[in-house]
Structure formats: structure tokens, C-alpha cells
Amino acid sequence: MNSRTDVLVLFSGGLDSILACKVLQDQGLRVLGLHFVTPFFGKPRKLPLWRETYGLDIEAVDVSEEYVRMLAAPVHGWGKAMNPCVDCKILMLSRAREMMTACGAKALASGEVVGQRPMSQRRDALNIISRDAGVRGVLVRPLSARIVEPTAVEEAGFVDRSRLLDISGRGRKRQLALAREYGIVDIPTPAGGCCLTEPEAAARICKVYAHRPSPSPADCGLAGIGRQYWAGDLWLSVGRNESDNRRLESLAEPGDILFKTRNFPGPLVLGRGGSGTWNPEAVRDAAAFTASFSPKAVRVGGPVEVGLTRDGRLAQVVVQPERSTPLGWTEPTPDFLREWKAARAER
Ligand code: SF4
Structure with a gap:
């Protein structure tokens, strides 16, 4: 595992997770993407392609055993199908938090956008996720950071809040514009990839x-x-x-x-x-x-x-x-x- 990392970022392979990495990289932070794998989502075979296409360091993290146990009775319930989105995020962030010391990372990040998804990206759900994963002080959401309360790592100046964004809602216009700025031409299609939905x-x-x-x-x-x-x-x-x-x-x-x-x-x-x-x-x-x-x-x-x-x-x-x-x-x-x-x- 890379021990020269500043921030661990949840990396699904979707555009928002790519942009979250890029925004932090842009500040000179060393980013490691964590691509979570379960029987229901995760494409570890795409890691080499993603690394090359987006110029990112990414590792696969298999959480299948604990995920399958959690899915039987998620504390925050299922969404429209069998997707336990809130518990899913909590599980991934908890695992990422446990990995911080080994990686030397001081912060975590995700590509979540306030108001983008009904179950896990409402403002109250984002707070619950941070609280229950025990990551309140260290989790940054670079795409929406400026419309939520600053976290300790922003207040301490480890992450420069002024260079984070204020995106909210379901539209993708701003993300697509940002992708163009970063020269990203291979834009992943939104959603998809999680069969639980x-x-x-x-x-x-x-x-x-x-x-x-x-x-x-x-x-x-x-x-x-x-x-x-x-x-x-x-x-x-x-x-x-x-x-x-x-x-x-x-x-x-x-x-x-x-x-x-x-x-x-x-x-x-x-x-x-x-x-x-x-x-x-x-x-x-x-x-x-x-x-x-x-x-x-x-x-x-x-x-x-x-x-x-x-x-x-x-x-x-x-x-x-x-x-x-x-x-x-x-x-x-x-x-x-x-x-x-x-x-x-x-x-
Ligand atoms: S859609 Fe699937 S992968 Fe995404 S948060 Fe929900 S359960 Fe997790």
C-alpha cells in the first residue's frame, strides 16, 4: 500500500469520484483512490485503464464479507430496490478510515454532491454518514464542500477550502464543465454499476x-x-x-x-x-x-x-x-x- 498519501478518496469510477480526486490533486495533495469491490458492484479489472486514463493512483478494496452481512439488515434500510445506500457509504468510509494510518493519510474524500441522490446524498443523510462512519473531522466532499460546514482538515488548512466547490443538485452541467477543464474526454455514463438498485x-x-x-x-x-x-x-x-x-x-x-x-x-x-x-x-x-x-x-x-x-x-x-x-x-x-x-x- 502507498504510504505517501495525503488523502484517501472513495473511487467508484463515476465522474464525480474522478473529479473529487482531480480537485484535490490540483492542490498538490497526494491522492489514492479506493475502489470498493463487493459481489454487487466494483470493477477491479478496470483499474489499469482508469490509472492510465485519469492519471490517478487507485487500489481495489474487497469488502465482500462484511457487505454481504450488512445487506441482511442495514441499519438505515434499503432504497427503492435492495440498495442500502446510507449503510453502504458508512461501511466504505469506515474501512477507509481504518486504512488511513497505514497510508499516512490525514483526510478522506468522496465525490458525493449535496442533493444529487434521494437516499444517501440529502444533507441530513450526508451528516449521518459522516457521524456513523466516525469521519466527521476528516471527511471532505470536494464537489460540495463550500455549501456544507467546514471539516477540521479544512479549518486546519490541510485542505484548501477556497479551492473546493459548491455544486448541488442532480444536474451534471458543472461536473461536465469541470471535466473539460481537466481534459477528461472519457466521461463515464452516470449511475449504473450497482445491481442492488x-x-x-x-x-x-x-x-x-x-x-x-x-x-x-x-x-x-x-x-x-x-x-x-x-x-x-x-x-x-x-x-x-x-x-x-x-x-x-x-x-x-x-x-x-x-x-x-x-x-x-x-x-x-x-x-x-x-x-x-x-x-x-x-x-x-x-x-x-x-x-x-x-x-x-x-x-x-x-x-x-x-x-x-x-x-x-x-x-x-x-x-x-x-x-x-x-x-x-x-x-x-x-x-x-x-x-x-x-x-x-x-x-
Ligand atoms: S447505489 Fe449501490 S454502491 Fe452506490 S451507495 Fe447505493 S448501495 Fe452503495
Whole structure:
């Protein structure tokens, strides 16, 4: 880790986070961008490109374990989908605060803009975030600093407040003008990048939380792959293409079952479930469902061999392809997400 750093900046890869870094760099401060990674957001593979394009020092910080635990019950609740924006910011800033000593940093910064987002960037939410992350004296928001109270690092002159900005609201005009001033031509599109804000993706994740008592980061990653189906606490992930199939194969854990049609092309299907619930009937049911994704097997008709791989052992069953099986596999929907959140709110 770079120990010659003045300010650690939360770096999402969005324009505001780039500008926050640039405004501070402009004052001669040595900036290190922290790019947080979880199963729901973060693109660490883009780090080399970002470093080169924006001339910034950036490191990835993986907070998957604690993030997945927090998402089960965020203190400040979820937004429209399953996005716990206030708790998310608190978690990232808390981790950044813990990293300050090792980096020699005296301040933290983020690209937050007052009034830009309904949940986490209202003035009161920004105060709560600073308070609960324990960063009140050290956190600077360079894009909006001059319309909020100065922090201790500004008052001490470590960060020159007069060279910070007074941007507020949802518009992007001033940020785009500032980007031009800094010669930034690769302007990232606004929003995007966090699947917790997307109702369809959030429904898939929510299903995992509803059926697995302590989901792991790997569970949450699996929820993002291929087509997802559930029957009670039994879970199938169906590959949509070769890339999905390869990822599913690599994610198989002890107790999981990989289903694949033997003599016909078809997707790889990963079955995961509660302990002991993959009884022989459930396995046959999932195998018949798997076979129904092989158009050729369905066209030919008749029984189909489906290979099963579990804990390195191979087996097979012979089934009739069937999409509507007795177990009734269904895809998660945003309605399920709404009901799940309402039920949690009543507790
Ligand atoms: S949109 Fe996603 S990454 Fe951004 S603050 Fe909300 S939960 Fe965090």
C-alpha cells in the first residue's frame, strides 16, 4: 500500500469520484483512490485503464464479507430496490478510515454532491454518514464542500477550502464543465454499476437472503449468473452461454449438483440448496427441468440422460424433459422483493 498519501478518496469510477480526486490533486495533495469491490458492484479489472486514463493512483478494496452481512439488515434500510445506500457509504468510509494510518493519510474524500441522490446524498443523510462512519473531522466532499460546514482538515488548512466547490443538485452541467477543464474526454455514463438498485437483479439477490440463513459472497455472486430458478429452498442457476457455464462450473461448492444433458447440447445447471433437501425426487425433478433447456432433446422427444456431478462423483438419471415439473421452478420477481421487504419492515 502507498504510504505517501495525503488523502484517501472513495473511487467508484463515476465522474464525480474522478473529479473529487482531480480537485484535490490540483492542490498538490497526494491522492489514492479506493475502489470498493463487493459481489454487487466494483470493477477491479478496470483499474489499469482508469490509472492510465485519469492519471490517478487507485487500489481495489474487497469488502465482500462484511457487505454481504450488512445487506441482511442495514441499519438505515434499503432504497427503492435492495440498495442500502446510507449503510453502504458508512461501511466504505469506515474501512477507509481504518486504512488511513497505514497510508499516512490525514483526510478522506468522496465525490458525493449535496442533493444529487434521494437516499444517501440529502444533507441530513450526508451528516449521518459522516457521524456513523466516525469521519466527521476528516471527511471532505470536494464537489460540495463550500455549501456544507467546514471539516477540521479544512479549518486546519490541510485542505484548501477556497479551492473546493459548491455544486448541488442532480444536474451534471458543472461536473461536465469541470471535466473539460481537466481534459477528461472519457466521461463515464452516470449511475449504473450497482445491481442492488435494479429491481430485477435485486429480486434475484433477495431470494438468496430469503432462503439461505447466512448467505456468502459466493452465493450472492452466483445469483448474478445465468437464469435463476427456485423451488422452496432449492436453487438452480442455468447457464445462458459458454461463459456462464464456465463460471457456474468454477463456483460449484461441496454439496452442489451440476446437471448437464448427456447426448444433446444444453446448458450447465448448478443446483444448490438447504442441507439434505436434494432427495432423489428433487434431483430427478431438476434433471427433467435441465433437459427442458435443450431444444434438441425436446424436439427429438423421449427420455434423456442427464449427467450429475456432485462432490467430484459422477452419476446420471434418465428423465423426460419437462419445464413444468412437480416442484414448480419459478424465477424471482420484483414483486417477491417488495413482499420480502414489507415482511422485514413489520418485524
Ligand atoms: S447505489 Fe449501490 S454502491 Fe452506490 S451507495 Fe447505493 S448501495 Fe452503495
